[in-house]
Amino acid sequence: MDRREIAALLAYIGRLDPRTIRTDQGEARDQLATWHELLGDVPLTTPHGWDARAAARKHIRVSPYQVLPADISRPWESYRRDRLGRHTDPTPTVDPDNQAAWTAELASARRAVATGSAQPAQYRAITSRRADPDLEARLREDGSCIPPQARAALAPYRPIRAAREAAVAQGQPDALGVRCEWCQAQVDEPCRRRRIAPDGGARGTAPRPTPHPGRLDLAAARQAQEAEQVQQPAMA
Known part of the structure; x- marks a missing residue:
């Protein structure tokens, strides 16, 4: 999140929990700088399920303590681990003899999944769908x-x-x-x-x-x- 997004998040949290509001201009500036330092690598939202405002809202709903930056970063790390745990590296499209390009494509795919920009790639599971009629006929014949x-x-x-x-x-x-x-x-x-x-x-x-x-x-x-x-x- 950049400073503008941090300010928007703090304003949202302040509406739900007035204890986090800083009326002094110097304190507000320090609060914004601290949150930006700790949450600069955490996105405000992603296309696939992450929303920092939802994490803050959940904490305010279940905890009597004020929201801290760790209450946003911990759910974000759990979100990243869950997505990477469900991800299976697809075969890169580059020449496998080009190790640098091969590694770069794998790292780029993992980074996109971890940051919520892409969905995890998973192996297709075997389903109980009815078999192909041509295949069933061949099985009966053979x-x-x-x-x-x-x-x-x-x-x-x-x-x-x-x-x-x-x-x-x-x-x-x-x-x-x-x-x-x-x-x-x-x-x-x-x-x-x-x-x-x-x-x-x-x-x-x-x-x-x-x-x-x-x-x-x-x-x-x-x-x-x-x-x-x-x-x-x-x-x-």
Whole structure:
């Protein structure tokens, strides 16, 4: 705020709290100089929500003490911190090899957000909006969000998952859909090969490319049970 804005703020505060009014010309001049020294970097208003008069009015409404410059600067600092906390630096438009220009643009964007001249830039959140009909049709056709070509290209890098998907596609039981009672592998986790030390303790475990036979038996029994449950209502 410049001296003219400080004078306008003091006049506004004086109308709400006459105790702050200085009738002596020398005292009024000193008060104006002090407030300008302490609040020179605080704007009177910004386009996005800050108003020093609102901060003063709130203090007068809830506090029995006279308004001091700190009662204006503290809310302003909170306003700045809140905006910077909600701000995510957008990618600068300048050449990234030009570090000086890159840093200057980031600093300029942050300064604009902190001073209330621009709104904080935030990442877009995932919403529950209905999916694109074309995308839904493609998902029904492919059966997965991963296209078959991409799945085939990824198969060599995830052999356990590829073997599981191939078994399910052929109608075989999903062994990773049940817990392994031998190695205690949880659902969706591969079986582990335990290495036993000479003292009988486990030295380490490594993923098995195939599940344990007992886990396959459990998956087959579960698949048969589910098929039986589906057939019973149909027969009824």
